Amino acid sequence: MAMPMIDLTRGALTDAFARPIEYLRVSVTDKCNLRCVYCMPEGGLPWLQRDEILSYEEIAHIVEAAAALGVRAIRLTGGEPLLRRNLHRLVEMIARIPGIDDIALSTNGLLLEEQIDALASAGLRRVNISLDTLRADRFASIARRPGLDRVLRAVDAAIAYGLVPVKINCVVMRGRNDDEVAAFAEYSRRLPIAVRFIETMPVLEYAEAQREEYVSAEELLERLRAIGDLQPVDGPRGNGPARYFAFPGAAGTIGVITPLSHDYCDRCNRIRLTADGRLRLCLFGDHHVDLRGPVRAGATTGEIGEILQRSMLIKPERHHLRLGEPASQMRALSEIGG
Ligand code: SAM
Ligand code: SF4
16 A cells, blocks of 8 residues: 655645544543543552643643644543643633634533633633433442532533533443433433433443443434434534434434444544643554653744644554454543543
8 A cells, every 4th residue: 555645835734544633632631530430440540640741831832733733623631621720721821822713621520610610711612521320329330439419510500601512421331321311311302412422432441341331322312212203403513423313392412422433534633632742643543642752852833733744644544443342452531531
């Protein structure tokens, strides 16, 4: 096969398969205040040291270089991003960067209500909140810590602050929460939210259980159709790979996300920055480029931009993870900024 070529003279970030890259997910921490069974071991991970983690100034420097090459949307994630002190300061810094017109946050919601005012004033536009159950006892067993009431208040606060569309990410697991599909559908009828059901991915120690607990999006849609007249609709504005539906008269919508299918690779427009400054080119697999070294060595925005452009050469055409395959190599999403 001929080597893909990248035109470094072009002023935009485009990979070797002609996909324009406009979306950068930034993990600001690897740490979390929950231990969701599908994401993180109960005892936590070998956490990064403080000096290994990019400072806000270093992150902003990289975002500036990316924005100069056409990246326009940033999502802050983790780990749990709201654990990072004064996150609103980073939002403020990114909001000032020319070319960035969308700043979003992925959070478990526990600390959102108390920070939402500062975040919204700083320029946060949208928020995704993870919520796998509407039952307090189950929350404690799935997230291995309590907190449902705080997450529900976070959803209400996000709506009140107009951080819309408020997207609710719900990982569906057979035998753990798949009997709550109707309750979540009802939640989306009542509130202007987009409930997105996510198929499980085989991550670390959860890889074994994933095979047993996996519920396909098609099965979910079947179950939803049995509840009412589910109609396909245009999704809310955003950069995600979900397909959307709604019940007639509902205030919100329902989406399904199938991370393991290859359907979305063709229009993949995203890259990821890990908390310790590696640029990851695909969620699956290990294609990455170190940016922390060059940034700390004093690289200019232009020089970082050149590294970003070169990194396009190793962005794979598609991921190679398949259902049912042993996937112990799949790293923690929290580590790479899911
Ligand atoms: N802590 C934040 C949160 O929970 O939203 C942000 C980071 S979290 C890693 C990002 C998303 O990845 C969450 O929506 C979570 O549900 C999803 N996720 C983590 N592990 C997963 C898995 N094994 N399968 C599917 N989704 C997963
Ligand atoms: Fe923490 Fe989010 Fe992973 Fe849950 S999914 S353990 S909230 S990083």
